[in-house]
Amino acid sequence: xDVREPDADVPVVSxxxxxxxxxxxxxxxxxxxxxxxxxxxxxxxNGAHDRLGRPAPPLSIEDAEAIIDEFASCxxxxxxxxxxxxxxxxxxDAASGGLVGCCGVDDWSKxxxxxxxxxxxxxxxxxxxxxxxxxxxxxxxxELGAARAFLTVEADNExxxxxxxxxGFVHEGTMRAHSVWQGERIDVMWFAALPxxxxxxxxxxxx
Numbered sequence: 001x002d003v004r005e006p007d008a009d010v011p012v013v014s015x016x017x018x019x020x021x022x023x024x025x026x027x028x029x030x031x032x033x034x035x036x037x038x039x040x041x042x043x044x045x046n047g048a049h050d051r052l053g054r055p056a057p058p059l060s061i062e063d064a065e066a067i068i069d070e071f072a073s074c075x076x077x078x079x080x081x082x083x084x085x086x087x088x089x090x091x092x093d094a095a096s097g098g099l100v101g102c103c104g105v106d107d108w109s110k111x112x113x114x115x116x117x118x119x120x121x122x123x124x125x126x127x128x129x130x131x132x133x134x135x136x137x138x139x140x141x142x143e144l145g146a147a148r149a150f151l152t153v154e155a156d157n158e159x160x161x162x163x164x165x166x167x168g169f170v171h172e173g174t175m176r177a178h179s180v181w182q183g184e185r186i187d188v189m190w191f192a193a194l195p196x197x198x199x200x201x202x203x204x205x206x207x
Contacts, residue, residue, distance in 0.1 A: 011079040015089070015140055020132040022089035022103065025071050029090055030064035032099045036121045037064070044181070045157050046119045053180035071104070083108035084144065091120070091133045100124035103133045105141070114146040118163070125159070134167040142195040150192035154179055164191040168198050 015022040025033070036042055037059040048056040059067070074086030088104030101120035108114050116137060120130045141149050153160045155174060165171070169191035177185035 011075060013075075013087075013089075013140075015136045016094055017132055017136060019094050020100075020129055020136065021092045021094040021097075022133060022136055023092060024075055025068045025088060025090045025102075027065050027068055029099060030061050030068060032121070033064040033067065033102070034059040034061050036101075036119070039122045041122070042119050045154060045160065046117070049181075051180070053182050053184070053186075084114075084141075089133075089137065091118075091129055093124075093129070100127075100129045101133065103130075103137050105137075108146070112145055112147045114141045114149045116141070116149065116151055118151075118160075130160075130163045131166045134163060134169075138167065138193060138198065142198065146195070148192060148194055149198075150190065152178075153189045153191065154181070155187035155189055161189055161191070167193075169193045170197075 012024055013022075037047055043055040043058070050056075071086070071088045074084070074088070078084045078087055084105045085108040086105065088102055090099055091101040091103055092099055099121070101118065101124060103118035104116060106115045106117055118130055118133055118137075138149050149169075150172075151164060151169065152175075153164060161171075170193065172190045172192050175188045175190060178188040179186040
């Protein structure tokens with residue numbers, strides 16, 4: 001982990017395993033984010049939906065910049081010793097620096113339970129980026145003191161569920177009819193890791 005502070009209130013945290021690097025988003029990344037959110041799979045499983053499960057319109061460049069500004073605000077709060085709720089990393093290829101996706105902390109509870117999520121752009125799927133990013137993010141959360149890390153995956157999102165399992169997360173159960181997509185109720189799977197168990201997982205090359 002590399003932590004730099006170019007400004008007193010804005011830490012820049014970088015995590016890398018030599019293949020994947022996680023870094024905070026920049027406004028220069030707005031076009032990539034907007035183009036990624038036009039992808040049907042990302043619109044299906046990420047982003048804002050209304051109460052009937054209809055996705056919000058695709059992002060404009062300005063919309064993406066506003067989201068990135070919100071991420072920066074959360075990083076400033078983290079720099080001021082607040083929990084890392086709302087911080088997000090751009091997932092990049094460590095060798096080229098090219099953007100491939102996103103992962104971030106959705107919530108950090110008063111009981112030190114961290115919830116997070118992730119997505120990979122359509123041109124970078126199937127190369128192990130998501131699994132490596134989840135491992136890096138989970139390790140960072142536990143180093144910060146998280147007592148538990150969890151994520152939720154809609155039951156038909158088999159690729160994302162496979163990432164969670166490869167990253168050492170345990171499927172704890174399924175919440176029936178917990179979500180909605182285009183007016184249909186959808187089951188949601190719950191995956192979690194505890195620090196003392198997660199460090200004992202069998203080492204495996206992320207797929």
